[in-house]
Amino acid sequence: MEKLDKTIRTRIAPSPTGDPHVGTLRTALFNYFVAKQGGGNFALRVEDTDKTREVPGSLEKIYESLEWIGVFPDEGMKYGGDFGPYLQSKRLDLYQRYANDLLEKGYAYYCFCTPQRLTNLREEQEKNHLPPRYDSHCLKLDKDEAASRAKNEQYVIRLKVPEDEVIKFNDAIKGEIEINSNEVDDQVLMKSDGYPTYHLAVVIDDHLMKISHVIRGEEWISSTPKHILLYRYFGWDLPVFAHLPLILNTDRSKLAKRHNNTSVLYYKVEQGYHPGAMCHFMMFMGWTPKEVKECYMLSDFAKDFSLDRVGASPAIFDIAKLNSLSHLYFVSEDIEKLTQDFIDWISDSRHKKSNVEKEFMKLKNETPQLCKAMLEVVRSRCNTLLEMSVGIEKFFNLIPKLVLDDLTLDTKINIANAIHSIEVINSAIAKMDVTRLPENSAARISWLTDYFRSKQPAHLSGRDYLHPTRVAITGERVSMNMFEYLSVFLLKKDGKKEIISRLSDAKKLLENN
RNA sequence: GGCCUUAUCGUCUAUCGGUUAGGACAUCAGGUUCUCAUCCUGAAAAGCGGGGUUCGACUCCCCGUAAGGCUACCA
Numbered sequence: 001m002e003k004l005d006k007t008i009r010t011r012i013a014p015s016p017t018g019d020p021h022v023g024t025l026r027t028a029l030f031n032y033f034v035a036k037q038g039g040g041n042f043a044l045r046v047e048d049t050d051k052t053r054e055v056p057g058s059l060e061k062i063y064e065s066l067e068w069i070g071v072f073p074d075e076g077m078k079y080g081g082d083f084g085p086y087l088q089s090k091r092l093d094l095y096q097r098y099a100n101d102l103l104e105k106g107y108a109y110y111c112f113c114t115p116q117r118l119t120n121l122r123e124e125q126e127k128n129h130l131p132p133r134y135d136s137h138c139l140k141l142d143k144d145e146a147a148s149r150a151k152n153e154q155y156v157i158r159l160k161v162p163e164d165e166v167i168k169f170n171d172a173i174k175g176e177i178e179i180n181s182n183e184v185d186d187q188v189l190m191k192s193d194g195y196p197t198y199h200l201a202v203v204i205d206d207h208l209m210k211i212s213h214v215i216r217g218e219e220w221i222s223s224t225p226k227h228i229l230l231y232r233y234f235g236w237d238l239p240v241f242a243h244l245p246l247i248l249n250t251d252r253s254k255l256a257k258r259h260n261n262t263s264v265l266y267y268k269v270e271q272g273y274h275p276g277a278m279c280h281f282m283m284f285m286g287w288t289p290k291e292v293k294e295c296y297m298l299s300d301f302a303k304d305f306s307l308d309r310v311g312a313s314p315a316i317f318d319i320a321k322l323n324s325l326s327h328l329y330f331v332s333e334d335i336e337k338l339t340q341d342f343i344d345w346i347s348d349s350r351h352k353k354s355n356v357e358k359e360f361m362k363l364k365n366e367t368p369q370l371c372k373a374m375l376e377v378v379r380s381r382c383n384t385l386l387e388m389s390v391g392i393e394k395f396f397n398l399i400p401k402l403v404l405d406d407l408t409l410d411t412k413i414n415i416a417n418a419i420h421s422i423e424v425i426n427s428a429i430a431k432m433d434v435t436r437l438p439e440n441s442a443a444r445i446s447w448l449t450d451y452f453r454s455k456q457p458a459h460l461s462g463r464d465y466l467h468p469t470r471v472a473i474t475g476e477r478v479s480m481n482m483f484e485y486l487s488v489f490l491l492k493k494d495g496k497k498e499i500i501s502r503l504s505d506a507k508k509l510l511e512n513n
Numbered sequence: 514g515g516c517c518u519u520a521u522c523g524u525c526u527a528u529c530g531g532u533u534a535g536g537a538c539a540u541c542a543g544g545u546u547c548u549c550a551u552c553c554u555g556a557a558a559a560g561c562g563g564g565g566u567u568c569g570a571c572u573c574c575c576c577g578u579a580a581g582g583c584u585a586c587c588a
Contacts, residue, residue, distance in 0.1 A: 015588050050587055115586080122585095131515050132584065156586055174518070183516050183584085191586040198588050222517055222583040245519075245581095252580055281525095284537090288526060292536070311526075314581065318524045321538050331551080381550040466547035478549050 008038030009212050012066075012073075013202065015047045016058030019263035020065040022317070023217060023247050023255055026282040029301075030244060030310070031215045032071050033283075036302035040212070044076030045086045045205060049195045065264040069275045070298045075209075083209040088201050095196040098204050098234070099157050099189055103147075107233040108189055110146040111138040111158045134158070134186045157190035159199070159226060167225040172213075172242035172307050179225045187226050199223060203230040206239060215242040215307075218314070219254075242307055245286055245314040252316065260317050267322075272345045272385025274333070277325035285315035295332060323383040330379050330388075335441065338379065339364075339372050345385045356393045369439065370491040376441035377484045394474070395488055401475075418468035419510050421460055425469045426503040428455045434490045441487060448483045472506035473499055 010031035014024050035042035044066070048054055063078055075081025085091055102108035113134075122132045138146070139160065149155070165181040189200040196204075206214060221243050231238050249259035256262065267273045280296050288311075289304045330338060343364055346357045353361075364371050378391035428451065438444040456465050470482035479485065489495045 013588090017588075047588070053587065111586095118586090126514085129514055158586095177517075179517065185584075188586050193586075195586085197586070202588095217582090218518070219582055219588090243518085248581075250524090254582070284525060286525090290527095292527090294537095313519050315526090316524060318538075321525065324538055327551095380552095461547095463547055468547090470547050474548095476548085480549070481551095482547060 007210070007212065008035055008040030009043065009210050010035040010040070010215060011043040011045050011206070011209065011211050013045045013047045013205075013216075014062050015050065015053070016055060016062065017050070017053045018055045018058055019265055020058075020062050021255075021262050022264055022267075022282070023262070024062075025065055025069070025264050025278075026247065026285065027216060027244060028066055028071060029069070029279060029282055030242075030287075030305075031213070032073075033301050033305040034213055034215060034242075034307060035074075037305050041074040041081070042071075043081060043083065043086065043209060043211075044073035044079065045209070046077065046088065047198065047201065048087060048089045049191075049198065049201055051193070051195065061265060065268070068264070068268050069279045088196070088205065091201075091205070092194065092196075094208075095190065095200055095204060096194070099196070099200065102159075102189070102230075102233060103157065105233065106143075107160050108157050109139050109143075109160055110141065110150050110155045111186075111188070112141075112146075112149060112153055112155050113137055131183075136186055139186070154192045156188045156192050158186040159189050159229065161186055161226075161229065167228055169224060169228055169238070169241055171221075172240050173245070173310050174218075174221070174243055174312055177221065177224075179222070181225065181229075183222075184225050184229075187223075199226050200230070203227050203234070203236075207231070207234070207236045211239055213240045213242060213307075215244065218243045218246050242310070244310070245312060247285060248314050248316045250316055250318075252314075255317055260319070269345075269348055269350050270386070272342075272388075273322065273383075274326040274329040277322065277327075277329040280329070281322045281325050285317070286310050295329060327383045330382065335372050335376050338375055339368075342375060342385055342388060343371075346389070354389065356396050357389055359396050360389075360392065367491065367493075370488065373441050373444070373488040373491055377445075377480060377488055381480075394476075394479070395492070413464065413468055415510055415513065417460055417464045419507055420457065421465045422469050422472060422503050422507050422510070424455055424457060424465075425452060426500060426507070428452060429486075429490075429496060429499060429503070432490075432496070434496050437487075437490060444487045445483050448486055452483070468506070468510075469503065472503055 012024065012028040012031050014020065014028075032042045044062070046059060046062070059077075066073065073079050075083060075086065077084070077086045099108060103110070111134075117137075118134070121135060125132045138158070161184045162181050166178050167181055167184070168176065168178045171177050187199050188197050190196055205211075224241060224243075228238065247255040249255055251259065253259075261267070261270075267278060268275070276295070276297070279298065279301070283296070283301060283305075287305070287309055289309070293300065333341075343361070345351065346353060346361060360371060360374075374392040374395050375388060378388050382388045382391055432451075438447050452466075456462075466482055470479065470485070471477055473482060473489075474480070474485055486499070489499060492498075
């Protein structure tokens with residue numbers, strides 16, 4: 001109860017070890033919305049305590065991933081804040097100080113065991129079917145003697161763990177969890193390179209940064225007792241712990257590259273998924289609102305989110321769901337916005353531009369209306385920007401050479417009727433003033449529909465009237481709707497001329513048969 | 514191996530002891546349509562097993578089973 005009165009503060013604490021993982025993104029989202037819900041701050045803290053795994057450039061990618069879906073941390077290296085530095089390698093003296101404090105109080109001890117001894121120990125334990133654990137060998141060392149040895153020898157500092165004590169905590173998602181301290185290893189707190197391990201750093205930083213809710217992946221449950229011990233040793237209040245269920249591969253193992261693309265930037269840069277859909281998708285793995293809506297904006301989550309509606313069971317990463325959401329979000333997006341998103345996506349320097357995309361970029365200033373029209377027409381059958389990029393190809397490339405079979409096959413079209421309808425449509429197009437077409441895509445399509453329908457000869461069915469012409473114009477038996485196609489193509493320079501010549505060719509082809 | 518966690522349609526999930534177990538995605542079948550897509554309608558599809566508690570259990574408890582996580586001077 002008391003906890004509720006405190007200011008809510010959450011954080012995401014990724015390590016800069018490569019491409020940001022979708023799991024990290026999801027954890028960030030949950031943290032972010034808990035903070036926003038409670039009117040508190042969300043911080044980004046970078047945990048760069050493992051120098052061996054660090055990958056240059058990771059940091060920028062973390063920012064990029066978060067900002068892509070609209071999460072702008074309130075605090076962090078790039079964002080400012082009163083609890084910095086937000087980079088752990090800049091806080092080394094802090095950790096050392098607190099470690100010494102622990103040492104003095106006897107809650108931690110120096111350990112001089114060599115990696116070799118540790119390996120041997122572990123092998124021995126495994127052979128005897130014992131749990132692999134540190135044997136507290138160096139705990140027996142005299143305190144003062146150890147301290148003086150530490151001046152010239154390599155050492156680590158280990159956590160002293162009480163014997164046979166049940167450590168309990170109440171997880172906001174999983175409920176009551178108890179783990180016996182006998183299961184807890186004398187965890188290394190300070191490494192021999194002078195860096196803290198995650199366990200020490202996370203507790204110190206979370207406390208110093210006044211983090212009220214520690215929301216992280218389920219894989220941390222088993223090390224939570226170590227953290228609780230540290231809070232106790234330091235005499236600090238516990239935060240609320242909430243362990244999120246994991247995201248799984250289709251084979252139910254922990255989400256990994258082997259089965260799925262785990263990099264957030266894959267979805268952003270390579271595929272061009274809709275960020276709103278990504279956010280929605282991630283949130284709905286584990287959480288459901290009381291009332292389900294179709295599309296969720298960030299502000300909806302901030303309003304509706306609550307930790308007690310987060311489920312405890314893991315969720316499988318189902319790309320089909322993401323696809324359908326992305327489609328939904330793109331289709332309901334404002335066309336101006338979509339066009340800009342598409343242009344931005346193409347402009348990304350990491351993106352290898354296709355020829356079609358280069359053409360599109362040329363057009364974006366000359367005839368912006370044409371660009372919008374292409375996307376408008378293509379998006380109903382696309383889930384991603386990449387798919388749209390492939391989809392607009394047919395507006396640039398030459399129509400494949402007409403084949404008689406395509407015009408007549410599997411439709412049982414009467415040749416005479418086909419010729420007639422092509423003539424009708426051709427002359428209708430010829431009479432059109434394309435500069436006076438409605439500006440808005442949807443309006444243009446409906447105008448074209450009405451216009452050509454009004455010219456439809458009474459004795460011809462819809463299929464007889466439109467099918468051969470559509471195939472002749474698009475060059476494909478399976479293509480988009482003819483009016484959709486025309487609504488774009490007629491905006492092109494010489495588009496009308498091309499279509500007319502196209503139809504004349506088709507007519508000749510049919511007549512010669 | 515030990516410890517921890519989890520268990521409802523294929524997938525994400527609703528249900529907080531009494532329901533014809535609901536929705537969404539995916540699938541399939543119809544409909545609209547110039548083909549495709551969109552759209553509309555419909556169908557099929559689920560409580561891991563065994564014990565309790567209870568008038569009554571998907572729901573609470575226990576035991577199995579299965580899956581996953583952790584078991585580093587990684588996070």
